[in-house]
Amino acid sequence: MSADPLLVCENLSFSYLDKFPALDDVSLEVRSGERLALLGANGCGKSTLLKVLDGLVFPGTGRYFAFGQEITEDALEDEQMNEAFRGRVGFVFQNSDAQVFSPNVAEEIAFGPLQLGLSREETTQRVTDVLAMLGISGLADRTPFQLSGGQKKKVAIASVLAMNPEVLLFDEPTAALDPRTQMWLIELMAQLAEAGKTIVHATHDLDALDRIADRCLVFGEDHRIAGVGTPSQILASRDLLLEVNLVHEHTPLPSPRARSLPHGHLEGL
Ligand SMILES: Nc1ncnc2c1ncn2[C@@H]1O[C@H](COP(=O)(O)OP(=O)(O)O)[C@@H](O)[C@H]1O
Numbered sequence: 001m002s003a004d005p006l007l008v009c010e011n012l013s014f015s016y017l018d019k020f021p022a023l024d025d026v027s028l029e030v031r032s033g034e035r036l037a038l039l040g041a042n043g044c045g046k047s048t049l050l051k052v053l054d055g056l057v058f059p060g061t062g063r064y065f066a067f068g069q070e071i072t073e074d075a076l077e078d079e080q081m082n083e084a085f086r087g088r089v090g091f092v093f094q095n096s097d098a099q100v101f102s103p104n105v106a107e108e109i110a111f112g113p114l115q116l117g118l119s120r121e122e123t124t125q126r127v128t129d130v131l132a133m134l135g136i137s138g139l140a141d142r143t144p145f146q147l148s149g150g151q152k153k154k155v156a157i158a159s160v161l162a163m164n165p166e167v168l169l170f171d172e173p174t175a176a177l178d179p180r181t182q183m184w185l186i187e188l189m190a191q192l193a194e195a196g197k198t199i200v201h202a203t204h205d206l207d208a209l210d211r212i213a214d215r216c217l218v219f220g221e222d223h224r225i226a227g228v229g230t231p232s233q234i235l236a237s238r239d240l241l242l243e244v245n246l247v248h249e250h251t252p253l254p255s256p257r258a259r260s261l262p263h264g265h266l267e268g269l
């Protein structure tokens with residue numbers, strides 16, 4: 001991992017319409033090659049933070065820097081800056097229907113690379129490569145809307161990977177997928193990390209945490225960061241998980257390993 005963090009958030013606060021709080025004084029750093037999980041109960045602010053990281057919403061207070069430059073609404077009005085940023089950060093939405101809109105899958109995947117200014121030839125090559133990589137070459141001519149949820153998710157991921165971003169943001173990637181597709185996606189995320197991608201993903205699923213994250217940031221229901229730690233540290237911290245509503249009193253601990261680890265060594269508590 002390089003010394004300088006790729007993404008830096010300093011004391012971010014954000015409220016929708018100035019009255020529905022979503023983030024409160026959130027600071028974090030994401031280093032190159034890191035796999036960071038954003039954990040927290042529904043409504044705690046995970047998706048909002050991903051939107052900030054993708055430059056889709058802008059913090060009310062606090063600052064966000066990506067690749068050494070501050071990301072503001074004004075900064076992204078600059079076409080060159082916008083294009084460079086969009087090419088380096090890719091976002092896989094929770095709801096694939098909000099992401100796929102082209103009449104066929106090949107065009108859907110070609111959209112991003114063409115926007116980035118790649119030639120038709122290069123774009124066609126990328127589409128072919130990404131379809132093969134995700135094992136969905138057979139879907140190239142299909143209409144995205146007619147696909148199953150799992151297939152749509154793969155197309156949405158393909159359309160992001162076709163742009164070859166350094167940073168990948170995934171919002172609840174395994175939600176609503178069947179177990180086999182979930183396993184496939186967890187494996188894909190591991191492969192992407194091995195290939196050097198930086199991955200930030202939001203989830204409230206503690207099951208596969210140690211396979212897809214190096215570090216976790218836990219949000220409280222007050223939209224503030226309640227804890228930071230490795231997956232084993234977080235899974236071992238039952239009080240924290242109870243407090244932020246990620247487990248309830250009768251939930252068995254998510255991993256057998258968690259029981260053997262001591263409490264009280266989380267940073268940022
Ligand atoms: N478009 C919106 N308008 C108003 N409030 C919103 C909107 N989107 C999210 N919120 C509120 O912001 C808070 C954080 O939401 P969100 O970031 O979606 O949380 P999470 O992804 O952790 O479930 C929630 O209280 C939610 O109700």
Ligand SMILES: [Mg+2]
Nearest residue numbers: 046047048171
């Ligand atoms: Mg969400």
